[in-house]
Amino acid sequence: MSRYPFNEIEPKWQKYWEEHKTFRAVEDESIPAEKRRYVLDMFPYPSGAGLHVGHPEGYTATDIYSRYLRMKGYNVLHPMGFDSFGLPAENYAIKTGTHPWETTNKNINTFRRQIKSLGFSYDWDREVSTCEPDYYHWTQWIFEKLYEKGLAYEAVTPINWCPSCKTGLANEEVKEGRCERCGEKVEKKNIRQWMLRITAYADKLLEGLDELDWPESVKTMQRNWIGRSEGAAVFFTVDGTGDKLEVYTTRCDTLFGATYMVIAPEHPLVSKLTSPEQKEAVDKYLDEVKHKSDLERTDLAKEKTGVFSGSYAINPVNGKRIPIWIADYVLISYGTGAIMAVPAHDTRDWEFAKKFNLPIIEVLKGKVDVQEEAWTEDGIHVNSEWLDGLNKEDAIRKMLEFLEKNGYGHKAVNYKLRDWVFSRQRYWGEPIPLIHCPHCGTVLVPEDELPLRLPEVDKYEPTGTGESPLANVDSWVNCKCPKCGGDAKRETNTMPQWAGSCWYYLRYIDPHNDKAFVDPEKEKYWMPVDLYVGGAEHAVLHLLYSRFWHKVLYDLGLVSTSEPFHSLVNQGMITSFAYQKANKSLVPTDLVEEHDGKYFDKETGEELTQVIAKMSKSLKNVINPDDFIKNYGADSVRMYEMFMGPLRESKPWATNGFIGVYRFLDRIWRIATEKKIEDIALNPELDKLLNKTIKKVTEDTETLAFNTAISQMMVFVNELNRLDTVPKKAMETLTLLLSPYTPHLAEELWVMFGHEPSVALEKWPEYDEAKTVDDEIEIVVQINGKVRAKMLMPREASKDEMLEKAKSNEKILGWTEGKTIIKEIVVPGKLVNIVVK
RNA sequence: GCGAGAGUGGUGAAACUGGUAUACACGCUAGUCUUAGGAACUAGUACUUCGGUGUGCGGGUUCGAGUCCCGCCUCUCGCACCA
Numbered sequence: 002m003s004r005y006p007f008n009e010i011e012p013k014w015q016k017y018w019e020e021h022k023t024f025r026a027v028e029d030e031s032i033p034a035e036k037r038r039y040v041l042d043m044f045p046y047p048s049g050a051g052l053h054v055g056h057p058e059g060y061t062a063t064d065i066y067s068r069y070l071r072m073k074g075y076n077v078l079h080p081m082g083f084d085s086f087g088l089p090a091e092n093y094a095i096k097t098g099t100h101p102w103e104t105t106n107k108n109i110n111t112f113r114r115q116i117k118s119l120g121f122s123y124d125w126d127r128e129v130s131t132c133e134p135d136y137y138h139w140t141q142w143i144f145e146k147l148y149e150k151g152l153a154y155e156a157v158t159p160i161n162w163c164p165s166c167k168t169g170l171a172n173e174e175v176k177e178g179r180c181e182r183c184g185e186k187v188e189k190k191n192i193r194q195w196m197l198r199i200t201a202y203a204d205k206l207l208e209g210l211d212e213l214d215w216p217e218s219v220k221t222m223q224r225n226w227i228g229r230s231e232g233a234a235v236f237f238t239v240d241g242t243g244d245k246l247e248v249y250t251t252r253c254d255t256l257f258g259a260t261y262m263v264i265a266p267e268h269p270l271v272s273k274l275t276s277p278e279q280k281e282a283v284d285k286y287l288d289e290v291k292h293k294s295d296l297e298r299t300d301l302a303k304e305k306t307g308v309f310s311g312s313y314a315i316n317p318v319n320g321k322r323i324p325i326w327i328a329d330y331v332l333i334s335y336g337t338g339a340i341m342a343v344p345a346h347d348t349r350d351w352e353f354a355k356k357f358n359l360p361i362i363e364v365l366k367g368k369v370d371v372q373e374e375a376w377t378e379d380g381i382h383v384n385s386e387w388l389d390g391l392n393k394e395d396a397i398r399k400m401l402e403f404l405e406k407n408g409y410g411h412k413a414v415n416y417k418l419r420d421w422v423f424s425r426q427r428y429w430g431e432p433i434p435l436i437h438c439p440h441c442g443t444v445l446v447p448e449d450e451l452p453l454r455l456p457e458v459d460k461y462e463p464t465g466t467g468e469s470p471l472a473n474v475d476s477w478v479n480c481k482c483p484k485c486g487g488d489a490k491r492e493t494n495t496m497p498q499w500a501g502s503c504w505y506y507l508r509y510i511d512p513h514n515d516k517a518f519v520d521p522e523k524e525k526y527w528m529p530v531d532l533y534v535g536g537a538e539h540a541v542l543h544l545l546y547s548r549f550w551h552k553v554l555y556d557l558g559l560v561s562t563s564e565p566f567h568s569l570v571n572q573g574m575i576t577s578f579a580y581q582k583a584n585k586s587l588v589p590t591d592l593v594e595e596h597d598g599k600y601f602d603k604e605t606g607e608e609l610t611q612v613i614a615k616m617s618k619s620l621k622n623v624i625n626p627d628d629f630i631k632n633y634g635a636d637s638v639r640m641y642e643m644f645m646g647p648l649r650e651s652k653p654w655a656t657n658g659f660i661g662v663y664r665f666l667d668r669i670w671r672i673a674t675e676k677k678i679e680d681i682a683l684n685p686e687l688d689k690l691l692n693k694t695i696k697k698v699t700e701d702t703e704t705l706a707f708n709t710a711i712s713q714m715m716v717f718v719n720e721l722n723r724l725d726t727v728p729k730k731a732m733e734t735l736t737l738l739l740s741p742y743t744p745h746l747a748e749e750l751w752v753m754f755g756h757e758p759s760v761a762l763e764k765w766p767e768y769d770e771a772k773t774v775d776d777e778i779e780i781v782v783q784i785n786g787k788v789r790a791k792m793l794m795p796r797e798a799s800k801d802e803m804l805e806k807a808k809s810n811e812k813i814l815g816w817t818e819g820k821t822i823i824k825e826i827v828v829p830g831k832l833v834n835i836v837v838k
Numbered sequence: 839g840c841g842a843g844a845g846u847g848g849u850g851a852a853a854c855u856g857g858u859a860u861a862c863a864c865g866c867u868a869g870u871c872u873u874a875g876g877a878a879c880u881a882g883u884a885c886u887u888c889g890g891u892g893u894g895c896g897g898g899u900u901c902g903a904g905u906c907c908c909g910c911c912u913c914u915c916g917c918a919c920c921a
Contacts, residue, residue: 004877218842218916225841228920250921263921305919335920342921349919417920537915540842574915632876644863646851650844651914658850660876661863671878700854709852712862719862722879781858786902788858826901832857836901 005670007634011745015120023759024079024122028526032076039078039527040067041506041566043535043543044129046084046498047108049093052115054624054642054654059534059572061639062648062705064121066532068741069702071122072765078527079122080509082129083109086137087498088171091429094461101429101461105132115627119635120744122761127512131501136508137431138452139518140500143550145434145445146557152198155443158422159267160467162190168463169426189291192467195424195433195494199549203227203416206548214568216649219540226541228417233401235341235410237262237314240322244270246314249336249415252343253404254396256318257385258364259341260354262325263307266290267333274325276311283308283327290329305330305353316341317409318400319386328353334419344375351375364388421546423497426463428455428470430495438482438489447483453491469493502543503550506530506565521561529562537571544569570705573651575642577624624654636743637663643707643742665715666746668722669735673750677726688772690720691731695768698738707742714738729754734766781832782807784816800827807833 018024040063045056060081067079090101090108109130116123129136147153161170165185169192180187199206207227210220232251239246246262264271266287275283286308307328316323330349331340344354344361351374354361366383367376382388388396404410424433434446434453446453456477458470471493472478482489504518510527511519544566551565592603629638641662646652683691694717701710717735721727733754740747740760751760775796780803782790790812794803804827807813813835820837827833 004875216842221842222916225917230920232921248921252921330919332920340921347921349921415920537842540916576914644850652850655850655864658864661850663876664878665863668878708850709862712852715862779858783857783902786857786900791858824901826857828857832902834857834901 005667005746007636007666007745010749011118011120011635014745014748015117017748017758018120018122018761019125021759022126023761024124025126026076026078026080026124028523029076030526036074037076037078037527038067038070038532039506039530040070041079041509041530041533042081043533043539044082044084044502044505045112046087046089047105047112048089049104049108050623050625051108051111052626054626055536055572055575056116057119057626057638058575058642058648059536060116060119060121061642062570062572062707063532063534064639065643065702065707065741066705068122068744068761069765071761072737072741072763074764078127078509079124080127080129081116081121081123081125082127082505082509083112083131084498084502084505085109085130085132086430086496086501088427088429091427091461094429098461102132118630119626119639122744127509129505129508129512131505132429134452134454135513135515137501139508140431140496140504141434141446141451141453142448142518143504143554144431144496144500145448145451146559147197147550147553148435148445150553150557152201152553153423154196154198155193156196156420157191158194158196159189159191160194160426162188162467164188167465167467169467190467192426194422195492197421197423197549199421199546200416200418202549202552203229203418205552206418206545209548209552209564213564213566215566216569216571219537219544219569219571222540223545226418226545230415232413232415233397233404233410234337234413235317235404236408237317237341239270239274239325240313240315242273242312244273246270246325246339247337248339248341249413250341252346252397253400253410254382254385254388254391254393255343255346255364256316256341256400257388258343258345258362259316259323260344260360260362261323261342262314263328263331263340263342263350263353264310264325265331265333265338266327266329268327268338271310271327274310274312275327279309279311283310286327305349305356307353307357309357317404317407324359326353326357335417336415345371346376348375348377421549423500424494425497426467426469426493427495428458428461430497431500432471433492433494433496435492436480436482436489437492438485438487440487441482441484441489444482444484444489450483455495469495471495499543499546503547504554506533506547507554507560518559521559525561528560529564530566532568532570533566534570534572536574540571570649572648573646575624575645576651576653629656629659633659633663634666634745636666636746640666640711640742644711646708648705648707662711665718666743669718669739669746669750672718672721672727673732673753676724678729678732678754679726680729681726683728683731687720687724687728687731689775690717691734692768692772695734695738695766696770696773699765699768702741711742714742736760737763737766778830780807780830782810782813783832783834784813785836786834789813789816796830798829800829803827803829803833807835 042060042063063079067077070077085105090104093099093104094101131137131140144153163170163180163183163185165183166180170180170187179185207224207229210223213220230251232249233253235248235250235253235256237246237248248262305328307326310325310327312325313322314325315321330353331338342350342353343364344350344359345363346365351361361371362384363371364382364385365376365380367378367380369376379393382391382396388399391399401412432453432455434451436444436446438444456471456474458474460473461470463470464472478491478493480489480491481487507519507524511523514520547565551560552563554560555563626638637659641659644662645658694713697713698710701707714735721731732750736747736750736754737760744761747760748758752758777793778796780792780794781788782792790810792806792810794806804825808817817835817837822835823838824836
């Protein structure tokens with residue numbers, strides 16, 4: 002009876018919004034630029050598991066914000082779509098033979114239904130899906146722009162290779178060095194790949210961060226990922242052969258302490274540098290390294306391994322012969338794949354030198370004996386001939402002069418950032434629009450032939466050679482060269498999942514345009530994205546790749562802003578409770594029972610500790626929002642997710658608090674339907690509370706502090722609930738404040754109070770600042786910083802008045818009697834502190 | 839190991855620039871009412887030897903610290919030998 006009929010209200014209003022296209026965004030030129038906002042969610046990958054409670058958290062936040070902005074008179078672009086190419090659908094296809102298209106669209110339909118059931122104010126006319134030819138047409142087109150600009154190139158690079166499945170694997174398919182599917186040990190295999198030269202944009206990507214309103218933590222992570230460092234390239238001559246071995250170092254000033262060199266096992270000079278006597282040992286070592294998993298190779302705690310190549314290099318500063326070693330602690334992917342080792346001042350070099358008995362020479366005066374441990378902090382140079390006595394800066398400067406003058410090296414900048422491996426040997430991705438012609442070389446598919454559609458295939462497995470399944474489709478692979486008309490073959494690699502998500506925010510602006518990826522006028526109208534909300538897991542890769550593409554498009558004059566996302570908010574992860582045994586292992590939730598507030602293992606009866614853990618399938622603690630929507634309504638789910646805690650912080654999904662939010666909405670419903678609502682004036686106190694509430698909700702909605710905005714609405718509703726007759730104005734204002742949060746309930750109430758729909762198009766209420774402050778304030782009186790008395794005073798009371806009243810307070814007199822007052826501190830409107838001795 | 843973030847009641851959490859620690863909600867206790875529901879309403883709910891003590895622990899700055907500084911501990915996330 003008292004239960005408010007959300008199951009009737011919610012579908013009704015969702016239908017209304019859809020039919021009336023209430024949230025359609027139109028490029029209305031009469032709305033000035035400062036009154037336009039683009040509010041974006043990270044679009045979901047439509048997995049088979051459906052929506053999980055983490056999705057609606059971010060989506061509700063942006064929805065509340067978008068609805069609030071519209072009521073404030075902004076023109077808001079708030080779209081949704083699907084990142085629909087990807088591994089799971091393809092793996093499912095391999096297993097079952099179901100076309101990924103079918104699986105994906107089924108999942109998209111589920112996702113769309115679930116998202117719509119929460120009543121978000123998306124402009125659904127702008128929905129995009131990255132696997133649609135109309136969409137990937139333009140992903141391919143942008144790739145062609147990158148290619149024309151010289152930012153795409155071919156290289157031979159290693160992939161994870163499963164010798165038993167005969168396929169390449171993504172990093173996430175490799176679990177502890179083994180293939181996730183068959184358990185076979187994963188190897189490295191070199192194959193031809195398409196690369197994107199993101200490193201050419203390293204400095205731009207770095208500098209661009211300064212102008213962004215992003216969390217400092219994300220900016221720091223991106224800066225570290227780009228990893229710019231300044232140092233020197235130094236050339237060592239190989240003794241005997243005259244080959245040049247180039248190293249990169251940030252501390253060229255320690256060159257006198259370089260007692261050996263190390264090259265990575267993958268270094269191109271390995272075989273040339275290996276002497277006949279050492280060949281057997283080197284081959285054995287290379288074989289060991291090849292069979293090591295990434296995990297083994299990168300385990301920091303492991304013993305250093307390596308082998309002597311048999312060759313020596315000449316240290317350019319002193320002409321000394323130093324041995325060249327091969328070791329896997331040097332990475333081919335960073336710097337030049339070769340280092341000069343300074344064991345006295347680098348922990349890794351020191352460990353290696355100790356193990357293989359290589360000389361350690363101190364060149365920076367430190368506080369330890371470098372034969373016993375490495376000194377890795379700064380010090381004055383010693384044992385360095387003409388650098389002795391200098392500090393780091395001066396020594397580096399002097400050494401660089403020396404290197405440059407003698408042609409031994411030069412200043413150099415290095416990045417941790419590597420070029421982006423852009424091809425995948427997979428079916429379910431955008432075909433790379435290139436043709437290999439024996440006469441003309443690599444040729445782009447002509448623009449008017451785009452989109453280059455994915456052909457149908459019989460099998461979704463990669464070919465035994467690791468090529469994409471597309472390689473098996475002769476009719477597709479064999480084509481004519483667009484340049485010379487001769488026989489040619491298509492590129493069979495596809496693009497990674499990132500490709501589609503790199504630019505989707507631009508397609509939302511003009512999703513049905515078949516002449517361009519986006520209309521320049523419309524692009525100017527909406528860009529940049531004003532607020533982008535999503536999970537912190539995308540802090541580096543997605544956001545860096547997107548920024549890269551955007552900057553390329555900007556340099557080509559195709560977009561009007563140099564950065565795509567002006568402000569970014571990472572929603573905290575919604576975690577779940579998990580149950581832990583004494584031995585720290587976790588028990589799946591369905592095997593846990595609760596009594597008397599304690600948790601026990603159903604099988605063993607062991608008492609378990611409740612801990613917080615990431616939601617995972619294996620723990621069976623993933624929460625699907627559907628059940629909650631069914632039992633409590635979408636408005637409750639929306640509001641609860643916002644009431645749980647601050648948006649940016651991670652928090653556990655603790656369902657026992659859910660009922661509180663439901664009761665709150667139910668209470669509003671009962672006030673509206675069971676109490677007398679009359680057109681009467683608000684009493685001054687209620688009026689004051691109303692103004693305070695508008696103020697608090699306005700400010701908190703603006704700053705995305707939704708949890709405290711909701712608290713304030715609760716305070717207000719609790720007050721209304723005490724009245725027998727409720728002023729209509731109070732209820733109407735409440736409805737307006739509620740409408741971004743619980744839009745269905747608000748629409749229903751708005752009509753109930755005699756208005757026309759939709760409340761979403763009404764004006765946000767305003768408050769009277771004068772009515773938000775109390776005339777009388779409670780002033781705290783402290784003795785030595787401890788609260789000893791409280792008194793009510795007019796808010797404009799002067800310091801003297803406050804002090805006088807405090808000192809004449811009975812309680813305070815008891816504390817000051819017989820003591821000396823040393824100091825008196827008066828904070829107007831707040832407190833009086835009297836320091837006594 | 840490095841980087842980022844967080845520790846406040848039985849629970850989720852409030853506390854803007856240092857100024858009444860625990861708003862709001864859950865749970866719990868008692869009561870009222872009832873066509874017994876996952877109801878509504880009212881009161882209470884940090885500890886206490888009633889002096890005080892309390893925001894992970896130990897110090898410091900200050901008239902005053904959850905908030906600032908130093909040193910630890912624990913947890914979460916990200917990255918992995920970056921020369």
